[in-house]
Structure formats: structure tokens, C-alpha cells
Amino acid sequence: MTERAHSHPEQPDLPELVARFRRQSRKLTGPRQAVLEILRRQAHPAASKEIFAALPRGLCDLATVYRALHVLERVGMVKRYDLGDGIARFELLPEGDDGHHHHLVCTRCAGVVEIEGCSVDEVEQRLAAQNGFKAVTHRLEFFGICPACQ
């Protein structure tokens, strides 16, 4: 399963991303720019290692990719997803968007379908009220077997 269905119809271009990053008063280095460029082309959450592998050979160390992803997450340009295997995956975040959405993951081939919209918000509200919690959010991912794997 490799389809890149209806997702991120219009990824921002590199210059725009770079500008956004600079606005956060961060140093724009080769590795960071390259990581942004890779993320820009991903239709689905990408693991650190995948990003590393997609980088021009030897551009930088794996540790640097991890550090770059942390910075990008901290400044809100990237969102971390946990798709159920213990591997962190990252997606570029549109400016000013919290990027809240979910995924449908094939448990056979690990293929991913992006799900737009989220209907759990009311539940969230109710839970917060009932339990006195603040700042309630949620993590929701779907798993199943995709057509190709059945």
C-alpha cells in the first residue's frame, strides 16, 4: 500500500518553511533545511530514520536529524505521531494549524491513510467537565487491514 491519498494538497515551498523557521530565531543550517525539504515531500508521517535515509548521503548524523526534529516540534512546525509501533513519526504542520487529525494504518503493510476531521471533540469536552481535567486532548489512531493486504 503506497497510495498517497488526499493529503496535504498544497505543501508550502521550502523558502516559506525556511522563513517560518528563521522567524523562530533559529539557525538555519544545512541539515535542518534538508530535513524540512524531506518533510515537505512526505504525504504521511515519516520516521526519523526514513528522513535520515532520504537525506543526501552523509549530509549529517542521525543524531542531528533527531535534534532537528525536536527543534521543529518545539517551534510548532512539525507534529509527532505515534502509530502504535514504538517509533516516532513526524508530519509538517501548516502555519497556525495544530494539525489535529488521525490516521488509518494497515497492520500488515504499515500503509497509512490520512483521516481528516475529528468527531471526538465533544467527548473530550464532556470528559474534561466530568473529571475536572483541563487542557484535554486525545490521541486516536485506527488500525486495520488495507484492501491490498486482505
Place this chain on the structure above:
Amino acid sequence: MTERAHSHPEQPDLPELVARFRRQSRKLTGPRQAVLEILRRQAHPAASKEIFAALPRGLCDLATVYRALHVLERVGMVKRYDLGDGIARFELLPEGDDGHHHHLVCTRCAGVVEIEGCSVDEVEQRLAAQNGFKAVTHRLEFFGICPACQ
């Protein structure tokens, strides 16, 4: 946050669990029985290490706890949860129940509230139909700040 709210009102007793386990044609050993006994007393998902720590000192190796939990999971007596930190947690499963439910986790103190019921099933159905997926399930956990931590 340590409250053990409205959860598992009636945990099965040890003999019953032991019988269930035996029915799966597994060897009932000291460590396994002890792990069941610990799980029986948990109101919330417990990490392998917590279970290990709660065991009579020196009863068995940590590796054995991991192995026991795997067996219990395989025979459907225990369910694994991922509460967002990279640590597996386990809850005893009532017989014949798939134990599907969710949790509300405090991001400050890691306290857990058990959530009963689940309203995502219709969404699940729709996703399966729309994407041609089979056997669709989901993983949903809520995070927030509990009253005591605010």
C-alpha cells in the same frame, strides 16, 4: 492523583484466573500466578516494571514478568495499552470481553481515569467502508491535567 475511580468493580478471584489460565493448557508456575495476583489488584493499566516491583522480592526475574505478560496477552487474559510514554501497560481482561475502553491520563502526574464506553465505533465502520479496510479497530487515549495538578 491516585484515585482508583469506578473501575473493575468486581475483579475475578485468583482461583478463577488460574482456572482460566490452565484451560489454555499453560503451565501454572509461581511467577505467573503471582503476576495474575498483582494484576487482579490493579485498578489501572500497570507497567511491567510496576508489576515486577509489586512481586514478592526475588520471586522471579524481570524477563520472566515480560514473558508472563506476553503469554497472558496471547491467551487473551490481559490487554496491552499504550498511554503515550513508550511504556507498555497491562490490564486484566474479564473473560469473554475484549476489554475495549479508553483512559484519561494526567500529563503531570500520570494519574489515570478509566473511561467506559466508546463512541468511535460508528466512525470506525465508516472508515472501513470508505477505505476498503477490514478488521478496523482503534486506539484512543485522552490526555489532560487533573484537578490536583492544576
Place this chain on the structure above:
DNA sequence: CGCCAGTTGCAAATCGTTTGCAGTTCACAC
């Protein structure tokens, strides 16, 4: 009572991720 597949302890191995440290470089000041 004996056997042996299933279990266990122990230590070493994995795997994703993080970190200490010394050397390098970006971005702003002059």
C-alpha cells in the same frame, strides 16, 4: 516415579532515542 516440552535466570543483545564533549559554523555586530 520419570520424562520432556515448557519455563526460568542470567547476561548479553536490540532498538529507538538521547547525551557529553570537543570541534565547527551561523548570524549579527563592528
Place this chain on the structure above:
DNA sequence: GTGTGAACTGCAAACGATTTGCAACTGGCG
């Protein structure tokens, strides 16, 4: 430009959860 210091990077070692190889051990059936 050129200098400078804070940020950044490479490398290798450290980490923490979990798994595994292997030899010794033990439930539970015959």
C-alpha cells in the same frame, strides 16, 4: 569583510524498555 559567541554538529557512549540465547529446572501427564 571579519570577529565572536551562542548554536549546532559529529561521534561515540549511554539509556531504558524489551527481547533473546542458552543451559539449568520443573510442572503435570503418563
